[in-house]
Amino acid sequence: xxxxxxxxxxxxxxxxxxxxxxxxxxxxxxxxxxxxxxxxxxxxxxxxxxxxxxxxxxxxxxxxxxxxxxxxxxxxxxxxxxxxxxxxxxxxxxxxxxxxxxxxxxxxxxx
Amino acid sequence: xxxxxxxxxxxxxxxxxxxxxxxxxxxxxxxxxxxxxxxxxxxxxxxxxxxxxxxxxxxxxxxxxxxxxxxxxxxxxxxxxxxxxxxxxxxxxxxxxxxxxxxxxxxxxxxxxxxx
Numbered sequence: 001x002x003x004x005x006x007x008x009x010x011x012x013x014x015x016x017x018x019x020x021x022x023x024x025x026x027x028x029x030x031x032x033x034x035x036x037x038x039x040x041x042x043x044x045x046x047x048x049x050x051x052x053x054x055x056x057x058x059x060x061x062x063x064x065x066x067x068x069x070x071x072x073x074x075x076x077x078x079x080x081x082x083x084x085x086x087x088x089x090x091x092x093x094x095x096x097x098x099x100x101x102x103x104x105x106x107x108x109x110x111x
Numbered sequence: 112x113x114x115x116x117x118x119x120x121x122x123x124x125x126x127x128x129x130x131x132x133x134x135x136x137x138x139x140x141x142x143x144x145x146x147x148x149x150x151x152x153x154x155x156x157x158x159x160x161x162x163x164x165x166x167x168x169x170x171x172x173x174x175x176x177x178x179x180x181x182x183x184x185x186x187x188x189x190x191x192x193x194x195x196x197x198x199x200x201x202x203x204x205x206x207x208x209x210x211x212x213x214x215x216x217x218x219x220x221x222x223x224x225x226x227x
Binding site: 004030031033035040041042043044045048050086088090097098099100101102103104 | 144146152153154155156157159167169199201203213214215216217218220221223
């Protein structure tokens, strides 16, 4: 099956700092999504971004499908940004295998 | 509008028992997927249902089954529970407007299942 690797696994930053999270995948995909899981377990969809660049407030994401990676940028971090960030991908040809998730990046923003 | 709702939020069962988890998708969404998340790992795909038919199945034993009802809500059933079934079970919905695949997924808060 497809492999999804996220880096770094853990990241500790001060409030106000910027960060870049990376997602590498081993095969061609036509579905890539970034999620934030808060401390209460809720998974929030941040971006649906199989290719290109999108921005939403302090967050932006870029996927370079031909090179099989995606980046999530967080600017001016706030304590509420803490949690686990997951990248998930889906294969072309249908969703019979669902989305494959990486192991996540655990982000801690200190005040 | 309400998001994806799941019930119950927490559940404690003993080995060998059976459990049923329930999910109501966002109003208007026709596709429902189920995922299992073990502590410290990313969610793992179990099933996808679209228009009341199973459209995808992950690598889970036959003890796991699901169905989707005419109102697009869904149930996940797990028989003969094992200790290793302890996990957060997440339900996600998507519009299914043109295809049940390659759509943005919206997750519920999950059901935390503990098997003792």
